[in-house]
Amino acid sequence: MSDNSLPLVISAPEPRTLDLIFNPPALARLRAGYRIVETTDSGIAGLHNDILADARYIIGQPPISDALLARMQSLRCVFNVETNLINNMPYETLFERGIHVVTTGAVFAEPVAELGLALAINLARDIVDADLAFREGKELWGGDGNRTARLISGADVGIIGFGDLGKALNRLLSGFRTHTRVFDPWLPPSMLIEHGVEPGSLDEVLSGSDFVFVVASVTSENQGFLGADAFAKMRKGAAFILLSRAGVVDFEALMEAVRSKHIVAASDVFPEEPLSLDHPVRALPGFLRSAHRAGALDIAFKRMGDMVLEDMDLMDRGLPPMRCKRAERETVSRMRSKPVDRN
Amino acid sequence: MSDNSLPLVISAPEPRTLDLIFNPPALARLRAGYRIVETTDSGIAGLHNDILADARYIIGQPPISDALLARMQSLRCVFNVETNLINNMPYETLFERGIHVVTTGAVFAEPVAELGLALAINLARDIVDADLAFREGKELWGGDGNRTARLISGADVGIIGFGDLGKALNRLLSGFRTHTRVFDPWLPPSMLIEHGVEPGSLDEVLSGSDFVFVVASVTSENQGFLGADAFAKMRKGAAFILLSRAGVVDFEALMEAVRSKHIVAASDVFPEEPLSLDHPVRALPGFLRSAHRAGALDIAFKRMGDMVLEDMDLMDRGLPPMRCKRAERETVSRMRSKPVDRN
Amino acid sequence: MSDNSLPLVISAPEPRTLDLIFNPPALARLRAGYRIVETTDSGIAGLHNDILADARYIIGQPPISDALLARMQSLRCVFNVETNLINNMPYETLFERGIHVVTTGAVFAEPVAELGLALAINLARDIVDADLAFREGKELWGGDGNRTARLISGADVGIIGFGDLGKALNRLLSGFRTHTRVFDPWLPPSMLIEHGVEPGSLDEVLSGSDFVFVVASVTSENQGFLGADAFAKMRKGAAFILLSRAGVVDFEALMEAVRSKHIVAASDVFPEEPLSLDHPVRALPGFLRSAHRAGALDIAFKRMGDMVLEDMDLMDRGLPPMRCKRAERETVSRMRSKPVDRN
Amino acid sequence: MSDNSLPLVISAPEPRTLDLIFNPPALARLRAGYRIVETTDSGIAGLHNDILADARYIIGQPPISDALLARMQSLRCVFNVETNLINNMPYETLFERGIHVVTTGAVFAEPVAELGLALAINLARDIVDADLAFREGKELWGGDGNRTARLISGADVGIIGFGDLGKALNRLLSGFRTHTRVFDPWLPPSMLIEHGVEPGSLDEVLSGSDFVFVVASVTSENQGFLGADAFAKMRKGAAFILLSRAGVVDFEALMEAVRSKHIVAASDVFPEEPLSLDHPVRALPGFLRSAHRAGALDIAFKRMGDMVLEDMDLMDRGLPPMRCKRAERETVSRMRSKPVDRN
Known part of the structure; x- marks a missing residue:
């Protein structure tokens, strides 16, 4: 699993977990096809430089400073699996560099x-x-x-x-x-x-x-x-x-x-x-x-993993992501829907 | 309204009423286009011979004996607006004579x-x-x-x-x-x-x-x-x-x-x-x-009248009814859904 | 195949043939489920009384006189597989007796x-x-x-x-x-x-x-x-x-x-x-x-047999035919579309 | 029409013309809402600096050098109305700057x-x-x-x-x-x-x-x-x-x-x-x-203008274009469908 030729994914999906958003076969495919470094919102900044330099994808919406982003030269996409965008990363730089920020909210x-x-x-x-x-x-x-x-x-x-x-x-x-x-x-x-x-x-x-x-x-x-x-x-x-x-x-x-x-x-x-x-x-x-129950079905969460895998496959082949919804440069910082803190 | 050249309709729609199943403009069209003789399930047998002989349509499902049917030589169609067929008329004779028995249950x-x-x-x-x-x-x-x-x-x-x-x-x-x-x-x-x-x-x-x-x-x-x-x-x-x-x-x-x-x-x-x-x-x-409330909406009842008028128009022109559902000779007497006694 | 307990079908489908309108498995099912008496438009009147008395279905549109019809007391349905109705049988009597006349033109x-x-x-x-x-x-x-x-x-x-x-x-x-x-x-x-x-x-x-x-x-x-x-x-x-x-x-x-x-x-x-x-x-x-080529596809003809079998199955069970199109008592004698004399 | 407060559009739509791609009311709306500078593929580089500096939109696919692009600091979008992307502008810089390149080929x-x-x-x-x-x-x-x-x-x-x-x-x-x-x-x-x-x-x-x-x-x-x-x-x-x-x-x-x-x-x-x-x-x-006639209908060309106006309206309000198809940073330079040289 530590095959260094595999693309590297930093996973910090809180409040989601990989087990929540990937069904077992999808999780197996994720682990077979990528090196997964699991961390947390607060842990990402402390990752080793080599890991940051290699990271092609981030699953989650951890805070990213300019400095941190500068250390991630292979980054292609941030998969926001909470799905509500917050203003905790330098979006303008991300867009300049052609790094996609996408959300998986379509599952809901x-x-x-x-x-x-x-x-x-x-x-x-x-x-x-x-x-x-x-x-x-x-x-x-x-x-x-x-x-x-x-x-x-x-x-x-x-x-x-x-x-x-x-x-x-x-x-x-x-x-x-x-x-x-x-x-x-x-x-x-x-x-x-x-x-x-x-x-x-x-x-x-x-x-x-x-x-x-x-x-x-x-x-x-x-x-x-x-x-x-x-x-x-x-x-x-x-x-x-x-x-x-x-x-x-x-x-x-x-x-x-x-x-x-x-x-x-x-x-x-x-x-x-x-x-x-x-x-x-x-x-x-x-x-x-209804107590915010409309979307939070297990079947919906599990579809997130499928979406992530499909778009990783496209981007691995040099293509743009088509399955998840891309944040738009013009509007990303206008979003104010509060993220959830529970699933 | 007593224009004798108009086709004659016997109305005995209980438990429905004409006001329930026709909206005002439709009821006006009915009354303008037809002579309406309003009676009840028990009253139909006592109608004058001339009326029975002229009756082209019945709205309702009154009991009809062989003798009564024999007196209705102009009858083309019985419109059952309660919609559940019961065994109270000589279906075999009706079908032999080419008289349609139709129901308006599609509105529900x-x-x-x-x-x-x-x-x-x-x-x-x-x-x-x-x-x-x-x-x-x-x-x-x-x-x-x-x-x-x-x-x-x-x-x-x-x-x-x-x-x-x-x-x-x-x-x-x-x-x-x-x-x-x-x-x-x-x-x-x-x-x-x-x-x-x-x-x-x-x-x-x-x-x-x-x-x-x-x-x-x-x-x-x-x-x-x-x-x-x-x-x-x-x-x-x-x-x-x-x-x-x-x-x-x-x-x-x-x-x-x-x-x-x-x-x-x-x-x-x-x-x-x-x-x-x-x-x-x-x-x-x-x-x-749910207390048998699924179908009994006013909007549904009102559509019955529209259906009746459309099929009367076809039959007035010598065509078969196409809007209401025809009872089938093979199955009419097998029906056992109980009629309702309230709307 | 001469199992006398099987329902009897008189087949006179000209200009069609059974091979044209049934694909091989459907034809096998027809022959396994019914006694088939194959004749022609001109031959039907000469069939033996026993055959006529037993006939439940006719495939075709042979001429039927009042006398001939009177000899067919088991008849339930005439399947017109040419599909254009002509005035060569006593429709009024057929309808009185509850015998269906149906066409398979929907295949076209x-x-x-x-x-x-x-x-x-x-x-x-x-x-x-x-x-x-x-x-x-x-x-x-x-x-x-x-x-x-x-x-x-x-x-x-x-x-x-x-x-x-x-x-x-x-x-x-x-x-x-x-x-x-x-x-x-x-x-x-x-x-x-x-x-x-x-x-x-x-x-x-x-x-x-x-x-x-x-x-x-x-x-x-x-x-x-x-x-x-x-x-x-x-x-x-x-x-x-x-x-x-x-x-x-x-x-x-x-x-x-x-x-x-x-x-x-x-x-x-x-x-x-x-x-x-x-x-x-x-x-x-x-x-x-286009030289009257719009409908005459083999795939269309073959669907006729399927329709006939489905409706025979319903009528064998005492139900009305639902697949083929029924001729209507009011309009059957108004039809003037000329039958074809070739397939 | 020379109202300097209006957004400026450089128009170089060859082989299309504004009259081809805008119906008269749409063209009137374009001219009422924007300052239009009409030029050609070869003429754009020679436009006055003030015009280039003000240009919010380009209609057409003229060749754009790095130097030319540097002079267009208000540019938000290039509308390619020929619809086949060619490699005649610095796409990477366009994308870095968040300038959209869009095509109107959906009309075909x-x-x-x-x-x-x-x-x-x-x-x-x-x-x-x-x-x-x-x-x-x-x-x-x-x-x-x-x-x-x-x-x-x-x-x-x-x-x-x-x-x-x-x-x-x-x-x-x-x-x-x-x-x-x-x-x-x-x-x-x-x-x-x-x-x-x-x-x-x-x-x-x-x-x-x-x-x-x-x-x-x-x-x-x-x-x-x-x-x-x-x-x-x-x-x-x-x-x-x-x-x-x-x-x-x-x-x-x-x-x-x-x-x-x-x-x-x-x-x-x-x-x-x-x-x-x-x-x-x-x-x-x-x-x-068929001699490349499938798409080239006047009704199709005229829809291009409507698309352009709708997306200009969105971008004028600070929103991303949604009607035309955006070129993708990953694939824009892979496109090889030859542009047409006639309409």
Whole structure:
């Protein structure tokens, strides 16, 4: 395994572990094809010069100083497997040198989209409270239980943000024949049209939808951009499903919009996680809660390793990575979605 | 409105009403284009001979004797808007005479499929109990709450019965890239293949699926055909979602399979409806309950009227009905799904 | 093979043969599962009473008199494998008795749709004459050769008739993001919408399309219904692709519309087949010719046998046929598409 | 128009022109939003220093020396609207500085894919020679004319190269239910799977397909990589459709494979363009010719301008371009597809 002809990988994937993100056969392939030096965020700076000089890839997002980077002359790519970019390395130098910084967050798109769709139908059909009523012998049968029930099929759907998650959600909706409008100022309108959705302004998406899905990352520009005004623009009785980060909404305003019965809402993310035991959202009718569970499935983590191996294979052959998502020079330092500290 | 040149329709749609199944513009078109004689199941036999002789269509499923039918020499179609066929008219004579018997049950396919899909994801992601835990301050965050979580995307899905509802479910699943197997002995295998699903035996569907959806009508041949043996064949931890009628399963055996933690289950239908307050399914963990609410949405009922008008238009022009589902001479008397007595 | 317990099939499939429409394994299954009595159109009336009394199925479309039919008391279905219905049997009695008359023409839908799509692109891109020019050293390179070139992708497409062939064509177009309008007075508009196409009047389809595909059967009502007026309504330069039967168009008017350069056209069918050697369409520029070759592929014929076997299996079990297309009591005697006399 | 606050664009799009690639409203928007300095490949170096210093975008692919680039300190992007990258600028410095080099070749994907599909069906159904025979009164009717006819529907299809064109072709095939295998060593297999195709080796694609589409660009590594060995591996009677550049095949070997009747072929590209009048491919039976006409449609050129405007808008807002295809630092200098010298 210490075959010095193999490309060298520095592994510092915390809070992930190699066992979390590689299934056993993939881990075996990683170890057979590469020299792996396992370290930690704080340990990387102390690695031997020879190791740093040879390192072709980093798995993880350890802090990298200018000096440290200067010692890594073979580096081709940093694989961020936590998936939220933070400002702890000299991105400008990395890009100048043609070193890729990539994230494996696409693995979460499918599980989050699936839960998000289910949350939306739950809101539309009141599944949770109907089951609780049934447990208590208070269920309403047939049409009596459907006074506010609605369909997603054929509905007006709005999606805010059209990255991997927005695209996955749109794919899951493909059988529902929805009219879907998307707001994403980072994408050209014609690309949205090619995905079968209608580009829209934020106002159009908010005011023209029966279901609004928020899947936009937090950036330096959009923190808290969905506030009381935004919720007021939504249709009476519409559903708001928050799947990315609580940071993009004014959470108090969201709760107030639900409390006033203007909209209903579901969220997988919260202003603090874990949330204080007396937080009012815990008891808010019309609000469906999920404790940041949308993406953290074992099957999702395991796909990260597959993605890493595929892109290493491309880069080993002198090609650019195509599987993971590349950080963009223009936007990398605007990212503000907080990393998780648990898996 | 008493323009005698207009075709005559006898309306006896109970438990539906014309106002339930026609939206106002559609009802206006009905009344503008036809003479409507409104009566009841018990009233039809007492209608004046002239009315019976002129009647081109019946909306409803009133009992019809041989003698009564003999008096209706202009009859072209019986529109069953309750949608479950019962044996209360001389079907053989109707078919001999070329009178169509059609049902409007297709309107329920989309809402039931949507709820069914949501129930499946709820079982896979434990959405109900996770929200309850959250209310109580006992939620598990991130991966800790996902120990048994699974995806529908990419899963092995089984569908039992492939009528309108099975097809609608398959359409909703189209974005999920599932491997879907279908058991339906009334359809040729090549038609299933054309729908992108794999034909399978009942055993293959039960033993090879992570999610089993039951959407088959009750017939004289399949009552209770899903019993303890069937559930034992299912994969450990698989989900069973019952959407058609409780009559196709041995409900006690289903509860036992859930109680033993072999499978999880959700159902929209129950052996008695309403269900006794002390029925054990009310308190059964691993079982998600819906009180026959899957299809009974106002939007679904309103589509019935549109279907009726479209087929009347075809038959008025001497063409066969194409929108509603025709009862089949070979199978009409085998149907055993109980009609509902409320909407 | 003379096992008298096997269901009896009378085979008179001319101009087809059993070897044409069954591949060897299917033919083996047919012979293993049924007693086959092979006869001809003229021979069936002379069959022994016992055979007629036992016959469950007929493969073919032999003439059947009232008297002959009265002798066939076990008959369940006539499988018309030529696929064009003619008025040579007492349909009314067949329907009264619940005997199905079905056709296997769906096998032609895919090959005809494929050729039809190719003919349309050939017209749009002038593929034939461009290849001829190339052979002669007169080709135009790049944009110079594309002065009149158009795309189907994104185009306005019209389809006249939406049976199996229209649906197959629509499926092939699914990747082309066309705006497709359909005229079919025998179908309810909502069914067209469910197929993702827009219902339109004949005028709307003609005047609003860049490509018009004619796939309607000839009936007693639509012979020659596409004449000079119809072609005049088409867009200047639009393409007219005729795939069903020449009987639905005024062929002289079609040629004149092409001659005047108002439209371009392609056709697989002609007023007489074979066509006289001096017919002017042979030399008409802007007209692409195919000698009734669109459907007659061996792979299509062989699928007929599979369809017959699947429906026999259903009917043997007391179920209605679902694979072949059933003749409709209301319309069977209106069909006027001429049968072919060769395969 | 000389508003100095507007961003400055140097336009040198030869062989394109602004009028070719922008429709009038788009050109008006360009001129309203930017200062346009129109020059030529040879003229750019002589532009005034102020202009060079201000230039944010270049439309075209003029030669750029190190010295020239050093004078352009505001440059954000070079829009190559000819679309084939040549080695006439210091790419390494461009990438270091974060200047994008993008191409608008995606506009050709749809028209080329459409023609490619039509060429394939033409080969499968012999449309060209059948029309010629018809003109001459020698046509074969029905099945007689279909001895070698095949379907694309359900066929094994191979695609070599899966860039924009390969993806467009795969989309057009979506209604054909093909089994499609793709060889593209620059892409991770899982991305191919996500597009619904099966990743395959070159040998698997060649030997396992009824139709092989070649849509790969020429690079420094793949010139002439499809030679006699490759054609020998193809199925007897399979069709080879060449759509990208003649440089990837050994054209003599391709002609020989067709001459020997092992395969049939179609090509839009040739070793020399225009081709000598006595080139043997002009008279080769089984070979269908198109004179590099597949992409050069006016509608395609006009989409280039839209793409340019969309990406300028993103970059004006400090975002990366998303609409055009970015040249990759690793591969930009490997590209060898010859630019065209006419439109």
